[in-house]
Amino acid sequence: MADGRNTDSGGRRTLNLDLNIPYRGAATGSTHDATASASDIGTSNDQNEPVSQERKPSNLPLNVLPIKKRRRPDEEPISLENASQNPAGEQMPGPGSRRLPPEAYCFRKSLSSTAVSQDGRLYLSHQEAATIPCCPQMTEDTRDSFRKSTLMVFDGQDRQWSMVLTGYNYENQILYTLSGDWKSFVRTHGLSRGDTICFYKNHDPRVAAGYYYVMLFRKRIVQTTAVR
Known part of the structure; x- marks a missing residue:
């Protein structure tokens, strides 16, 4: 039986599930300044506006492979790697x-x-870490040295990344780091010092942790002085 996953050019496993469901309910009021400027963040996400169309999502968690039922050709799920077009x-x-x-x-x-x-x-x-729903809850007890949480993250091109959010005690301070596929994300997108990333969450009952995340970026504008 097929395992329901694909492997991208970088060797990462991606889930072959149809995530092309709109957000439920349209948000009202003004957006946060970072959300409102999402049209110039990254390279492919220039439509970050709420939508009002509704569709009932599947109850299957993303990290649980369902037993596939026989489908008609027009019902086949769309691979995340080819999510730009439907059949x-x-x-x-x-x-x-x-x-x-x-x-x-x-x-x-x-x-x-x-x-x-x-x-x-x-x-x-x-x-910053507290805005992430899956953030590990740390205490000031020095015996509670560190805790980790794995995040399912997508970039603006719908590529999937597995990042690890770690909370730990250091000299009586609680600190957080994001690692895992973070280095690959930086290398793939050619990010450098001064570039800006924006982090988003999306509630989805199919994800075991309840959320998946989206990370977009904006490159730093380098001003050059003309030499006469």
């Missing part, structure tokens, strides 16, 4: 390129030299 040839946004409601916004962060170094990881403040 009818229509454009269908995937989990990372779909429209984002304002409440999906978590935080934005300018990247430091450490974050984009070869052995780097992304350091998050307690306030």
Whole structure:
């Protein structure tokens, strides 16, 4: 029986499930400044506006492979790697390129030299990490040295990344880092110091942890002075 997964060009396993469901309910009111500017963040997400169309999502968690029922050709699920078109040839946004409601916004962060170094990881403040629903809950007890949570993250091209959010005690301070596929994400997108990433969450009952995440980016504008 097929395992319901594909392997992309980088060797990562991606789930062959149809995530092309719109957000349930349309958000009202003004969006957060970072969400409102999402049209210039990344390279493929220029439609981050709430939608009102509803569709009942599947109850299957993303990390649980269902027993496939026999489908008609027009009912086959769309691979995340080919989520830009459905069988009818229509454009269908995937989990990372779909429209984002304002409440999906978590935080934005300018990247430091450490974050984009070869052995780097992304350091998050307690306030930034707290916006992530799956953030490990740490205590000030020094015996509670560290806790980890694995996040399912998509970029603006609907590529899937597995990132690890770690909370730990260091000199009586609670710190958080994002690692795992973070280094590959930086390398793939050519991110450098001064670039900005925006992090979003999306509730989906098919995900075991209840959420998957979207990370978009905006490159730093380098101004050059003309030499006469």
